[in-house]
Amino acid sequence: MNYEKALSFFRNDKTLQLLRAEHFPLLVGFFHLAFKQQDKISYLQSELQGLLGDYMYSLERQGINDYKKGALDYLQKWAEQGYLRRYYETADEPVYELSPATENALKWLEDLNKQQFVGTHSRLIQFFHLLQQIVNTTSGPNERIQQLQQERNRIDKEIEKIGQGDFVKPSSTQVKENYFLAEETARRLLSDFRQVEENFRELDTQTRQTIIKTNLAKADLLDIVFQQQDHLWNTDQGKSFRAFWEFLMSEQMQQELETLLEKINNIPAIMEIKKEQTVDRIKTNLVDAGDKVNRSNDGLIEQLRKFVEQKNLSESRHILHSIEQIESLLLEHRQVIDLQANWMNIDGLFKPSITMDRPLFTSPVKVAFENTSIEDGLAEADTDALFDQFYVDMEELRSNVKSLLRNKSQIALSELLDHYRPTKGVAEVLGYMQIAANEGKHYVNRDQMEYLVIENTESGKIYRMQSPVIIFNR
DSSP, rough: OOHHHHHHHHOOOOHHHHHTTTTTHHHHHHHHHIIIIOOOOOHHHHHHHHHHHHHHHHHHHHTOOOOOHHHHEEEEEEEEHEEEEEEOOOSSSOEEEEOOHHHHHHHHHHHHOSSOOHHHHHHHHHHHHHHHHHHHSSSSSHHHHHHHHHHHHHHHHHHHHHHOOOOOOOOOOHHHHHHHHHHHHHHHHHHHHOOOHHHHHHHHHHHHHHHHHHOOHHHHHHHHHHHHHHHHHSHHHHHHHHHHHHHHHHHHHHHHHHHHHHHHOOOOOHHHHHOOOTTTTHHHHHHHHHHHHHHHHHHHHHHHHHHHHHHHHEEEEHHHHHHHHHHHHHHHHHTOOOTTTOOOOOOOOOOOOGGGSSSSOOOOOOOOSOOOOOOOOOOOOOHHHHHHHOOOHHHHHHHHHHHTTTTTTTHHHHHHHHHOSSSSTHHHHHHHHHHHHHHTEEEEEEEOOOOOOOOOTTTOOOOEEEEEEEEEEE
C-alpha cells in the first residue's frame, strides 16, 4: 500500500466515502436497523421508505431535527451515491439492497463495537484446526494414513475415558466463545455474498457494453462472452461458490443443520446470551443470497438471448433493405437492361411454381343427412376408448408438494412419490417435473440421475423410470 494507492482509495472507494458521508449517523443507524437487525437482504421501495420515515420520526421525538428531506429523497440520493443498490425485478416497484461497499463499512464498524469479551481461545483453536487441515490434506498418502491412525487412537482413548465416567463438559465461557464466533462467521458470510453478486453484475454490465459497441458477428461475440463467463466460474471465487451451492442444496446437510440449530437453542449458556436470530436464519438467508447470485448469472443468459433475437431482426431488416436497393437499381436502369439477355442457366429439368397455377378456392362439401333412423344393436365399433380418458390435475400435484413441505424445508421427488403414489402413471410424474422446472425455487440436477418406481394400479406391473434428481424447496 503506497501513497498513490492510498490516495486513490481515499478519493474513489465507496466504503471510505460512506464513512465521510454527511448523513453518516442516519446512514449507519438505519441500515443496521433495517438490514442487519431484521436479517433482510432486500426491500421494496414502499417498505423501505415507510421504515425510514418511522425511523426519522423516532429521531425527531428524541429532539434530533437535522434531517429535513423526505424519506424517498434520501433513498434515491443514497442509491445515486452507491450506498444502496436500486434495481427492478418482476414488479414495477424498485427494490433496494445494500451495496458491497456499505456491507464492508458495516462489517468494519461492527468490529469496532466491542463485545462482552473477545473469544481468543476459540479463535486460536479455529486457526490451529485450519492449519492442521491444510497440512493433512496436502501431505502424501503414507503421512495421511499415519495422521488418520493417530486421530483414531485419540478418539478411541476419549471413548474409553468417557466409558469409565471421566467426562468433562466445556465451560459456559467456552460455549459462549464458540457461539459468538459462529454468529460472527454467519454475518461475514452473508456480507461476502454482496461482492460475489457484484462480480456477476459487472460481467453482465461488460457484456451489455460489448453488445452495444461491437461490430462482431454473433458467433464471435458469443464466443467472447462465454469465455468471460467460463473464466469467472473457473476462478477460485467461482469454484468456491459452486461448491458452496452444491453443499447448501444437499438434503443431508440441511437436515443436519436444522438438527444442530435445534440442539444449540436448548443449551442454557446460549439462551442467556442470545439476542439476534442470525444463526437461526442462516440457512434461509444463505439460500436467498445464493439464489440472487444465480439470478445475476441468469440475467446474463437472458441478455444474450435478447441479443441473438435482436441480431436476427437486424439481419432480416438488412436483407429487406438490400432487396429494396436492388429493386430501385432495376427501376433506375430499366431502359438499358436487355430483357432477352441470358441471366441464369439451370442444368436439368426446371419446373417453376407460379402462384396463378394454384387452383381456386372451393368451399368444402357439407354432408346433409336426411331423416335417417339408426337401429340399436347395429353398430359394431367399440367406442369405449373415446371415453376412457384421464386428466392430470396440476393444482392437486402442487397441493401435494406444499403439504409435504409444511414439515420439511426440502423434499426429493422420489420421497414425494413414495408418499403420494402415482395413479395416472408417467403423466403424473411429468407433471411434478413441470412444476419443478417452471418454479424457480426448486432444484433440478441434470448431472445426477435416479430411478423412480411407478406401479400400474390396473395391471399391477411395476416400471422403473430414470429421472434427474429433483429437490422441491419450501
